[in-house]
Amino acid sequence: MNIDEFVERSLGKWRSQRSAHHLAFHHFEEVTSQIEILPLEYDDERVIALCKANQVDAHLVSSPFYMTWAGESDWDEDEVLAGSTVLVPVPDLEKPTQGRLLREQGYAETVPAIGQYQLIEDGSFVLKTQYERATAEEKIWFATPNLRFRVSLIKTGDGKGVTTASFSSEIRSLNLEE
Amino acid sequence: MNIDEFVERSLGKWRSQRSAHHLAFHHFEEVTSQIEILPLEYDDERVIALCKANQVDAHLVSSPFYMTWAGESDWDEDEVLAGSTVLVPVPDLEKPTQGRLLREQGYAETVPAIGQYQLIEDGSFVLKTQYERATAEEKIWFATPNLRFRVSLIKTGDGKGVTTASFSSEIRSLNLEE
Numbered sequence: 001m002n003i004d005e006f007v008e009r010s011l012g013k014w015r016s017q018r019s020a021h022h023l024a025f026h027h028f029e030e031v032t033s034q035i036e037i038l039p040l041e042y043d044d045e046r047v048i049a050l051c052k053a054n055q056v057d058a059h060l061v062s063s064p065f066y067m068t069w070a071g072e073s074d075w076d077e078d079e080v081l082a083g084s085t086v087l088v089p090v091p092d093l094e095k096p097t098q099g100r101l102l103r104e105q106g107y108a109e110t111v112p113a114i115g116q117y118q119l120i121e122d123g124s125f126v127l128k129t130q131y132e133r134a135t136a137e138e139k140i141w142f143a144t145p146n147l148r149f150r151v152s153l154i155k156t157g158d159g160k161g162v163t164t165a166s167f168s169s170e171i172r173s174l175n176l177e178e
Numbered sequence: 179m180n181i182d183e184f185v186e187r188s189l190g191k192w193r194s195q196r197s198a199h200h201l202a203f204h205h206f207e208e209v210t211s212q213i214e215i216l217p218l219e220y221d222d223e224r225v226i227a228l229c230k231a232n233q234v235d236a237h238l239v240s241s242p243f244y245m246t247w248a249g250e251s252d253w254d255e256d257e258v259l260a261g262s263t264v265l266v267p268v269p270d271l272e273k274p275t276q277g278r279l280l281r282e283q284g285y286a287e288t289v290p291a292i293g294q295y296q297l298i299e300d301g302s303f304v305l306k307t308q309y310e311r312a313t314a315e316e317k318i319w320f321a322t323p324n325l326r327f328r329v330s331l332i333k334t335g336d337g338k339g340v341t342t343a344s345f346s347s348e349i350r351s352l353n354l355e356e
């Protein structure tokens with residue numbers, strides 16, 4: 001599996017169930033959300049701008065995409081968790097199964113981020129992102145073409161402890177009205 | 179990692195947070211439990227009996243162990259989910275990173291079961307068990323010596339669809355009174 005195939009399989013609308021375990025407090029959090037993943041053109045100005053901001057040659061980009069999400073947490077049912085971000089994979093020239101993932105907005109902190117991804121033997125996509133005060137580690141894999149899973153760990157800045165572990169089941173929305 | 183190291187790292191008391199996603203209904207279930215994993219002697223009568231019942235030569239066994247659990251689900255707070263089982267790994271002679279796992283009592287159905295395990299490159303323990311009407315797939319890995327994660331999938335009998343996906347965070351109980 002290369003990054004183009006992985007992005008291709010991820011395109012579309014997904015209905016997500018996410019459970020977060022806040023480990024220090026043994027707390028559970030449940031989030032249900034709608035996710036949409038759309039392909040972007042290579043010459044899309046958001047892709048070009050993100051490459052420029054990261055001093056990356058735009059010719060090295062593979063399968064840039066755009067992701068939107070809107071969800072609800074059981075911690076605060078009135079709050080709507082919604083957002084969108086541009087994601088730009090930049091495979092390594094020597095080893096195309098790994099590379100950098102440029103993001104407008106990160107997962108653990110709402111600032112731009114560069115993650116390191118790797119597609120491993122079992123078909124999983126593994127992403128590590130270092131933020132100022134935390135490290136995020138994500139693993140995404142497909143159980144079937146219409147079901148994917150995601151494990152996300154938020155680690156302490158030194159990468160040794162895990163503060164939050166979460167698990168998402170993402171089911172493709174085949175109903176076009178959803 | 180071989181099965182002896184994996185069992186060795188797993189011994190002790192664990193506090194588990196488990197979230198189950200019942201996919202067809204988009205339902206969440208939360209279970210908190212205490213797990214204890216204890217080593218068994220090779221000549222323990224429960225080990226010998228399980229080998230006999232499965233027509234396995236008891237000399238092929240590696241690191242047999244005993245597991246107990248007691249938990250509570252948010253679906254029915256009065257019900258106590260408790261049980262125990264004997265687990266007996268039988269590594270393959272040609273390829274010792276994989277083998278059979280004999281169990282007194284299975285996960286998806288409360289009948290004896292034989293699973294196929296494999297220790298994969300990233301250090302995860304992967305177990306597949308075929309039951310009469312379902313297939314269970316489990317993956318367990320350590321984030322730190324005192325934190326392990328487990329993803330369990332219950333699949334339809336033909337192995338194609340997933341009915342339940344669950345994720346557990348298991349933290350070692352260092353407090354002896356717990």
